[in-house]
Amino acid sequence: MQPETISAQCKALAHPVRVRIIELLACQAECRGADVFGELPLAQSTISQHLRILKDAGLIRSRAAGTSMVYCLDPDALDALGEALTGIAENAAASGSNEGGVCR
Numbered sequence: 383m384q385p386e387t388i389s390a391q392c393k394a395l396a397h398p399v400r401v402r403i404i405e406l407l408a409c410q411a412e413c414r415g416a417d418v419f420g421e422l423p424l425a426q427s428t429i430s431q432h433l434r435i436l437k438d439a440g441l442i443r444s445r446a447a448g449t450s451m452v453y454c455l456d457p458d459a460l461d462a463l464g465e466a467l468t469g470i471a472e473n474a475a476a477s478g479s480n481e482g483g484v485c486r
Contacts, residue, residue: 383466387440391463394439397425404485407442408456415451 395401406421407413418433419426432454436442440459441442444451 383462388463390467391439391441391459392436394441397432397435399429400436403429403432403436403440404455412452412454413452414447418453422475 386479395404402422403418406418415430415433419429422429431446433442433449441456442453443456444453446452
């Protein structure tokens with residue numbers, strides 16, 4: 383995974399509301415926008431902006447269903463991000479970078 387992609391996805395997850403949206407979507411295969419709006423104490427326009435940021439980062443997908451939108455996680459994107467972050471953590475552990483608190 384490219385560093386730019388990792389950065390964009392981490393930035394998208396850097397807001398508690400967007401993490402909560404990911405958690406909501408993780409509990410079901412699909413979720414209508416109205417269901418997401420009903421779970422969060424924010425204006426619909428604010429939630430829509432958060433959904434757009436997650437979608438632009440490639441973490442969620444959406445499709446039209448009648449007059450509403452249905453959202454779901456992109457499990458491949460989440461798996462790739464998890465693997466990339468795990469690889470970074472494993473490299474740090476293997477290099478001993480946690481010892482002494484100073485990068486060499």
